[in-house]
Amino acid sequence: MRRICLLLIALLIGVLGTVSPAASAEAAFSDRAKDLTRITGVRIGRTDGNVRIVVDSDRAVSYKQSVLASPTRIVLDVQNAWIAPEAKKDIAVDSPLVSRVRVAQFDASTVRIVVESSVQKGGWKVFSIDGEKPRVVMDFGAAPTAKPARPVPKKQPPVQPSEPEGDADEPRDTDRIHRDIDAITGMKGRxxxxxxxxxxxxxxxxxxxxxxxxxxxxxxxxxxxxxxxxxxxxxxxxxxxxxxxxxxxxxxxxxxxxxxxxxxxxxxxxxxxxxxxxxxxxxxxxxxxxxxxxxxxxxxxxxxxxxxxxxxxxxxxxxxxxxxxxxxxxxxxxxxxxxxxxxxxxxxxxxxxxxxxxxxxxxxxxxxxxxxxxxxx
Missing domain, CATH: 3.40.630.40 (Zn-dependent exopeptidases)
Structure with a gap:
Protein backbone atom coordinates (compact mmCIF):
# COMPACT_ATOMS: atom_id res chain seq x y z
CA MET A 1 0.00 0.00 0.00
CA ARG A 2 2.84 2.36 0.94
CA ARG A 3 4.57 1.62 -2.35
CA ILE A 4 1.40 2.49 -4.29
CA CYS A 5 1.10 5.80 -2.43
CA LEU A 6 4.72 6.64 -3.18
CA LEU A 7 4.16 5.85 -6.86
CA LEU A 8 1.09 8.10 -6.96
CA ILE A 9 3.00 10.96 -5.32
CA ALA A 10 5.86 10.57 -7.80
CA LEU A 11 3.39 10.55 -10.69
CA LEU A 12 1.70 13.71 -9.37
CA ILE A 13 5.03 15.49 -9.02
CA GLY A 14 5.89 14.49 -12.59
CA VAL A 15 2.61 15.89 -13.93
CA LEU A 16 3.02 19.15 -12.04
CA GLY A 17 6.55 19.37 -13.28
CA THR A 18 5.40 19.22 -16.91
CA VAL A 19 2.63 21.79 -16.43
CA SER A 20 4.58 24.29 -14.40
CA PRO A 21 7.14 25.34 -17.06
CA ALA A 22 4.38 26.10 -19.56
CA ALA A 23 2.51 28.21 -17.06
CA SER A 24 5.73 29.92 -16.06
CA ALA A 25 6.61 30.62 -19.69
CA GLU A 26 3.19 32.15 -20.32
CA ALA A 27 3.49 34.34 -17.25
CA ALA A 28 7.02 35.33 -18.27
CA PHE A 29 5.87 36.39 -21.72
CA SER A 30 2.99 38.37 -20.25
CA ASP A 31 5.44 40.29 -18.10
CA ARG A 32 7.87 40.81 -20.97
CA ALA A 33 5.14 41.97 -23.38
CA LYS A 34 4.43 44.98 -21.16
CA ASP A 35 7.77 46.44 -22.25
CA LEU A 36 7.39 45.55 -25.94
CA THR A 37 5.76 47.46 -28.76
CA ARG A 38 2.55 45.79 -29.93
CA ILE A 39 2.20 45.49 -33.70
CA THR A 40 -1.55 45.81 -34.13
CA GLY A 41 -1.93 45.28 -37.86
CA VAL A 42 -0.68 45.73 -41.40
CA ARG A 43 -2.62 47.73 -43.99
CA ILE A 44 -1.97 47.82 -47.71
CA GLY A 45 -3.02 50.51 -50.16
CA ARG A 46 -2.69 50.50 -53.93
CA THR A 47 -2.72 53.36 -56.40
CA ASP A 48 -1.43 53.61 -59.95
CA GLY A 49 2.31 53.13 -59.76
CA ASN A 50 2.44 52.71 -55.98
CA VAL A 51 1.94 50.21 -53.18
CA ARG A 52 2.00 51.56 -49.65
CA ILE A 53 2.35 49.20 -46.68
CA VAL A 54 1.51 50.61 -43.26
CA VAL A 55 2.55 48.78 -40.09
CA ASP A 56 0.46 50.02 -37.15
CA SER A 57 1.75 49.86 -33.57
CA ASP A 58 0.78 51.07 -30.12
CA ARG A 59 3.99 53.07 -29.65
CA ALA A 60 6.96 54.38 -31.65
CA VAL A 61 9.26 51.67 -33.03
CA SER A 62 12.82 51.16 -34.15
CA TYR A 63 13.61 48.85 -37.03
CA LYS A 64 16.32 47.44 -39.26
CA GLN A 65 15.91 46.72 -42.96
CA SER A 66 17.72 44.31 -45.26
CA VAL A 67 17.27 42.78 -48.70
CA LEU A 68 17.21 39.13 -49.73
CA ALA A 69 17.58 37.96 -53.32
CA SER A 70 16.04 35.33 -55.63
CA PRO A 71 13.29 36.43 -55.38
CA THR A 72 13.71 39.99 -54.15
CA ARG A 73 12.44 40.34 -50.59
CA ILE A 74 12.63 43.46 -48.48
CA VAL A 75 12.91 42.52 -44.81
CA LEU A 76 11.92 44.83 -41.98
CA ASP A 77 12.85 43.71 -38.47
CA VAL A 78 10.87 45.70 -35.90
CA GLN A 79 12.85 45.74 -32.66
CA ASN A 80 11.46 45.12 -29.16
CA ALA A 81 8.05 44.21 -30.52
CA TRP A 82 5.44 41.47 -30.59
CA ILE A 83 2.61 40.90 -33.02
CA ALA A 84 -1.01 40.90 -31.85
CA PRO A 85 -2.80 37.56 -32.45
CA GLU A 86 -5.57 39.26 -34.48
CA ALA A 87 -3.14 40.87 -36.94
CA LYS A 88 -3.07 39.28 -40.39
CA LYS A 89 0.12 37.30 -40.95
CA ASP A 90 0.05 36.54 -44.69
CA ILE A 91 -1.40 38.96 -47.25
CA ALA A 92 -1.51 38.48 -51.01
CA VAL A 93 -1.24 41.75 -52.95
CA ASP A 94 -2.69 42.20 -56.42
CA SER A 95 0.05 44.43 -57.83
CA PRO A 96 3.01 44.09 -60.22
CA LEU A 97 5.13 45.88 -57.59
CA VAL A 98 4.39 43.74 -54.53
CA SER A 99 3.03 40.20 -54.58
CA ARG A 100 2.97 39.20 -50.93
CA VAL A 101 3.50 40.49 -47.40
CA ARG A 102 4.28 38.13 -44.53
CA VAL A 103 4.47 39.00 -40.84
CA ALA A 104 5.84 36.75 -38.10
CA GLN A 105 7.35 36.75 -34.63
CA PHE A 106 10.98 36.20 -35.65
CA ASP A 107 12.28 35.84 -32.11
CA ALA A 108 11.23 36.77 -28.57
CA SER A 109 11.52 40.51 -29.24
CA THR A 110 11.53 40.95 -33.03
CA VAL A 111 8.64 41.10 -35.48
CA ARG A 112 9.82 40.36 -39.02
CA ILE A 113 7.94 41.73 -42.04
CA VAL A 114 8.89 40.28 -45.42
CA VAL A 115 7.72 41.97 -48.61
CA GLU A 116 8.06 40.05 -51.88
CA SER A 117 8.63 42.70 -54.54
CA SER A 118 9.72 43.16 -58.15
CA VAL A 119 10.94 46.68 -57.44
CA GLN A 120 14.66 47.21 -57.97
CA LYS A 121 17.06 48.87 -55.54
CA GLY A 122 16.12 52.49 -54.96
CA GLY A 123 12.51 51.83 -55.90
CA TRP A 124 11.24 51.76 -52.32
CA LYS A 125 11.62 53.73 -49.13
CA VAL A 126 10.84 53.11 -45.48
CA PHE A 127 10.08 55.69 -42.81
CA SER A 128 8.36 55.89 -39.45
CA ILE A 129 5.75 58.28 -38.06
CA ASP A 130 5.34 58.98 -34.36
CA GLY A 131 2.43 60.67 -32.64
CA GLU A 132 -0.98 59.43 -31.57
CA LYS A 133 -0.98 56.70 -34.24
CA PRO A 134 2.62 55.45 -34.55
CA ARG A 135 3.38 53.50 -37.70
CA VAL A 136 6.07 52.40 -40.11
CA VAL A 137 5.40 53.14 -43.78
CA MET A 138 6.91 51.26 -46.74
CA ASP A 139 6.44 52.82 -50.19
CA PHE A 140 7.05 50.79 -53.34
CA GLY A 141 7.12 52.56 -56.70
CA ALA A 142 6.35 56.24 -57.15
CA ALA A 143 5.23 57.98 -53.97
CA PRO A 144 1.47 58.70 -53.98
CA THR A 145 0.65 62.30 -54.62
CA ALA A 146 -1.83 64.33 -52.62
CA LYS A 147 -4.57 66.33 -54.28
CA PRO A 148 -3.21 69.62 -55.64
CA ALA A 149 -3.54 72.50 -53.24
CA ARG A 150 -5.53 75.59 -54.07
CA PRO A 151 -3.53 78.18 -56.05
CA VAL A 152 -1.76 80.72 -53.87
CA PRO A 153 -2.15 84.37 -54.88
CA LYS A 154 1.01 85.74 -56.43
CA LYS A 155 1.01 88.87 -54.32
CA GLN A 156 2.08 88.00 -50.80
CA PRO A 157 2.21 90.28 -47.75
CA PRO A 158 5.63 90.85 -46.17
CA VAL A 159 6.72 87.93 -44.01
CA GLN A 160 8.39 88.51 -40.69
CA PRO A 161 11.52 86.47 -39.93
CA SER A 162 10.65 83.19 -38.24
CA GLU A 163 12.17 79.85 -37.41
CA PRO A 164 14.35 78.12 -40.04
CA GLU A 165 12.40 76.94 -43.06
CA GLY A 166 13.14 73.26 -42.52
CA ASP A 167 11.66 73.29 -39.02
CA ALA A 168 8.57 75.15 -40.21
CA ASP A 169 7.89 72.74 -43.08
CA GLU A 170 8.30 69.57 -41.07
CA PRO A 171 4.84 69.55 -39.43
CA ARG A 172 3.20 70.21 -42.80
CA ASP A 173 5.12 67.30 -44.36
CA THR A 174 3.95 65.03 -41.55
CA ASP A 175 0.36 66.20 -42.04
CA ARG A 176 0.62 65.51 -45.77
CA ILE A 177 1.96 62.01 -45.12
CA HIS A 178 -0.96 61.33 -42.77
CA ARG A 179 -3.39 62.52 -45.46
CA ASP A 180 -1.68 60.40 -48.11
CA ILE A 181 -1.93 57.30 -45.95
CA ASP A 182 -5.59 57.93 -45.14
CA ALA A 183 -6.28 58.55 -48.83
CA ILE A 184 -5.14 55.11 -49.95
CA THR A 185 -5.60 53.02 -46.81
CA GLY A 186 -8.42 52.66 -44.33
CA MET A 187 -12.06 53.74 -44.54
CA LYS A 188 -12.00 57.34 -43.39
CA GLY A 189 -14.43 59.35 -45.50
CA ARG A 190 -15.75 56.34 -47.45
Missing part, protein backbone atom coordinates in the same frame (compact mmCIF):
# COMPACT_ATOMS: atom_id res chain seq x y z
CA UNK A 191 -19.47 56.18 -48.10
CA UNK A 192 -20.73 52.64 -47.60
CA UNK A 193 -24.31 51.57 -48.35
CA UNK A 194 -25.47 48.54 -46.38
CA UNK A 195 -28.74 46.85 -47.27
CA UNK A 196 -30.29 44.61 -44.57
CA UNK A 197 -32.15 42.07 -46.69
CA UNK A 198 -35.96 41.78 -46.48
CA UNK A 199 -37.93 43.58 -43.75
CA UNK A 200 -41.49 44.59 -42.93
CA UNK A 201 -44.01 42.24 -44.51
CA UNK A 202 -41.16 40.22 -46.06
CA UNK A 203 -39.61 37.99 -43.41
CA UNK A 204 -37.15 36.32 -45.75
CA UNK A 205 -36.18 32.75 -44.91
CA UNK A 206 -37.19 31.31 -41.53
CA UNK A 207 -34.99 28.94 -39.55
CA UNK A 208 -35.95 25.67 -37.80
CA UNK A 209 -36.68 27.48 -34.50
CA UNK A 210 -38.49 30.40 -36.14
CA UNK A 211 -35.63 32.90 -36.44
CA UNK A 212 -36.35 35.25 -39.34
CA UNK A 213 -33.81 36.30 -41.91
CA UNK A 214 -35.00 39.93 -41.78
CA UNK A 215 -34.10 40.12 -38.08
CA UNK A 216 -30.63 38.64 -38.54
CA UNK A 217 -29.75 40.94 -41.44
CA UNK A 218 -30.85 44.05 -39.54
CA UNK A 219 -28.90 43.13 -36.40
CA UNK A 220 -25.77 42.40 -38.43
CA UNK A 221 -26.15 45.61 -40.42
CA UNK A 222 -26.51 47.76 -37.30
CA UNK A 223 -23.38 46.26 -35.75
CA UNK A 224 -21.53 46.59 -39.07
CA UNK A 225 -22.52 50.27 -39.21
CA UNK A 226 -21.11 50.80 -35.72
CA UNK A 227 -17.79 49.15 -36.61
CA UNK A 228 -17.35 51.00 -39.90
CA UNK A 229 -18.23 54.38 -38.44
CA UNK A 230 -15.64 53.80 -35.71
CA UNK A 231 -13.10 53.64 -38.56
CA UNK A 232 -14.28 56.96 -40.01
CA UNK A 233 -16.63 55.72 -42.73
CA UNK A 234 -20.07 57.16 -43.40
CA UNK A 235 -22.57 54.29 -43.41
CA UNK A 236 -26.05 54.43 -44.91
CA UNK A 237 -28.54 51.67 -44.11
CA UNK A 238 -31.33 51.14 -46.60
CA UNK A 239 -33.57 50.41 -43.62
CA UNK A 240 -33.06 51.01 -39.92
CA UNK A 241 -36.10 49.17 -38.61
CA UNK A 242 -38.45 46.31 -39.45
CA UNK A 243 -39.95 48.07 -42.46
CA UNK A 244 -40.02 48.04 -46.22
CA UNK A 245 -37.74 50.53 -47.99
CA UNK A 246 -40.20 51.61 -50.68
CA UNK A 247 -42.50 54.51 -49.81
CA UNK A 248 -45.37 52.24 -50.88
CA UNK A 249 -44.63 49.94 -47.96
CA UNK A 250 -46.26 46.53 -48.11
CA UNK A 251 -48.12 47.59 -51.28
CA UNK A 252 -44.91 47.86 -53.29
CA UNK A 253 -44.12 45.22 -55.89
CA UNK A 254 -40.91 43.20 -55.50
CA UNK A 255 -39.22 45.28 -58.19
CA UNK A 256 -40.35 48.57 -56.59
CA UNK A 257 -38.94 47.46 -53.23
CA UNK A 258 -35.60 46.43 -54.72
CA UNK A 259 -35.47 49.60 -56.81
CA UNK A 260 -35.92 51.69 -53.64
CA UNK A 261 -32.94 49.96 -52.03
CA UNK A 262 -30.72 50.68 -55.04
CA UNK A 263 -31.91 54.28 -55.08
CA UNK A 264 -30.73 54.82 -51.49
CA UNK A 265 -27.18 53.86 -52.47
CA UNK A 266 -27.21 55.68 -55.81
CA UNK A 267 -28.52 58.94 -54.31
CA UNK A 268 -25.81 58.83 -51.65
CA UNK A 269 -23.14 58.30 -54.32
CA UNK A 270 -21.82 55.44 -52.19
CA UNK A 271 -18.35 53.99 -52.76
CA UNK A 272 -19.61 50.43 -52.33
CA UNK A 273 -22.91 48.61 -51.76
CA UNK A 274 -23.45 45.45 -49.71
CA UNK A 275 -26.72 43.57 -49.42
CA UNK A 276 -26.76 41.29 -46.35
CA UNK A 277 -28.74 38.03 -46.46
CA UNK A 278 -29.00 34.57 -44.90
CA UNK A 279 -29.23 31.54 -47.17
CA UNK A 280 -31.73 28.66 -46.93
CA UNK A 281 -32.36 25.24 -48.45
CA UNK A 282 -34.77 22.36 -47.98
CA UNK A 283 -31.93 20.09 -46.84
CA UNK A 284 -31.02 21.30 -43.36
CA UNK A 285 -27.53 19.80 -43.60
CA UNK A 286 -26.47 22.32 -46.25
CA UNK A 287 -24.28 25.08 -44.84
CA UNK A 288 -21.68 27.69 -45.70
CA UNK A 289 -20.99 31.23 -46.87
CA UNK A 290 -21.35 32.67 -50.38
CA UNK A 291 -20.71 36.08 -51.93
CA UNK A 292 -22.28 37.25 -55.20
CA UNK A 293 -21.58 39.98 -57.72
CA UNK A 294 -23.29 40.89 -60.99
CA UNK A 295 -22.47 38.65 -63.95
CA UNK A 296 -21.40 41.68 -66.00
CA UNK A 297 -20.01 43.49 -62.98
CA UNK A 298 -16.66 45.21 -62.62
CA UNK A 299 -13.42 43.64 -61.38
CA UNK A 300 -13.84 45.85 -58.30
CA UNK A 301 -17.13 44.11 -57.49
CA UNK A 302 -15.47 40.71 -57.71
CA UNK A 303 -12.58 41.88 -55.53
CA UNK A 304 -15.04 43.25 -52.96
CA UNK A 305 -16.96 39.95 -52.95
CA UNK A 306 -13.76 37.93 -52.55
CA UNK A 307 -12.46 40.17 -49.76
CA UNK A 308 -15.69 40.08 -47.75
CA UNK A 309 -16.28 36.37 -48.23
CA UNK A 310 -12.74 35.42 -47.18
CA UNK A 311 -12.71 37.65 -44.09
CA UNK A 312 -16.23 36.57 -43.05
CA UNK A 313 -15.29 32.89 -43.24
CA UNK A 314 -12.13 33.59 -41.23
CA UNK A 315 -14.29 35.22 -38.56
CA UNK A 316 -17.14 32.71 -38.22
CA UNK A 317 -15.50 29.51 -39.47
CA UNK A 318 -18.16 28.52 -42.00
CA UNK A 319 -17.76 26.37 -45.11
CA UNK A 320 -16.48 28.32 -48.11
CA UNK A 321 -19.03 28.14 -50.95
CA UNK A 322 -17.06 30.57 -53.07
CA UNK A 323 -17.72 33.81 -54.92
CA UNK A 324 -20.34 33.48 -57.64
CA UNK A 325 -21.84 35.65 -60.34
CA UNK A 326 -25.55 36.45 -60.32
CA UNK A 327 -28.28 38.58 -61.85
CA UNK A 328 -29.75 39.88 -58.58
CA UNK A 329 -31.52 43.22 -58.99
CA UNK A 330 -29.69 45.06 -56.21
CA UNK A 331 -26.20 44.33 -57.56
CA UNK A 332 -27.25 44.94 -61.16
CA UNK A 333 -28.89 48.36 -60.69
CA UNK A 334 -26.43 50.05 -58.32
CA UNK A 335 -23.86 52.49 -59.71
CA UNK A 336 -20.88 51.37 -57.62
CA UNK A 337 -19.08 48.09 -56.80
CA UNK A 338 -21.87 45.97 -55.34
CA UNK A 339 -22.18 42.54 -53.75
CA UNK A 340 -24.73 40.36 -52.01
CA UNK A 341 -23.49 38.27 -49.08
CA UNK A 342 -25.21 35.10 -47.90
CA UNK A 343 -23.82 34.88 -44.35
CA UNK A 344 -24.67 31.22 -43.87
CA UNK A 345 -27.72 28.95 -43.95
CA UNK A 346 -30.49 29.92 -41.56
CA UNK A 347 -32.11 26.58 -42.48
CA UNK A 348 -29.17 24.78 -40.85
CA UNK A 349 -29.83 24.43 -37.08
CA UNK A 350 -26.23 25.14 -36.06
CA UNK A 351 -25.85 28.14 -38.33
CA UNK A 352 -29.26 29.49 -37.32
CA UNK A 353 -28.15 29.31 -33.67
CA UNK A 354 -24.90 31.10 -34.48
CA UNK A 355 -26.68 33.87 -36.41
CA UNK A 356 -29.15 34.42 -33.56
CA UNK A 357 -26.49 34.78 -30.84
CA UNK A 358 -24.92 38.06 -29.75
CA UNK A 359 -21.42 36.67 -30.23
CA UNK A 360 -22.39 35.39 -33.68
CA UNK A 361 -23.74 38.79 -34.72
CA UNK A 362 -20.53 40.47 -33.56
CA UNK A 363 -18.32 37.97 -35.38
CA UNK A 364 -20.34 38.25 -38.59
CA UNK A 365 -20.21 42.04 -38.57
CA UNK A 366 -16.51 42.04 -37.71
CA UNK A 367 -15.76 39.62 -40.55
CA UNK A 368 -17.62 41.76 -43.08
CA UNK A 369 -15.93 44.91 -41.74
CA UNK A 370 -12.52 43.25 -42.07
CA UNK A 371 -13.32 42.32 -45.66
CA UNK A 372 -14.31 45.89 -46.48
CA UNK A 373 -11.09 47.12 -44.86
CA UNK A 374 -9.11 44.66 -46.99
CA UNK A 375 -10.89 45.92 -50.10
CA UNK A 376 -10.04 49.55 -49.39
CA UNK A 377 -6.56 48.60 -48.21
Missing amino acids: IIAVDPGHGGSDSGAIGPTGIMEKSVTLRVSRELKRLLEAEGARVILTRTGDTEVSSKGANATSVEELEARCEVANRANADIFLSIHADAFTNREVKGTTAYYYTKGTPQSKRLADSVRTALIDSIGTLDRGTQTCNFYVVKHTDMPAILVEISFISNPDEEKMMNSESGIRKIAQGIADGIADYFG
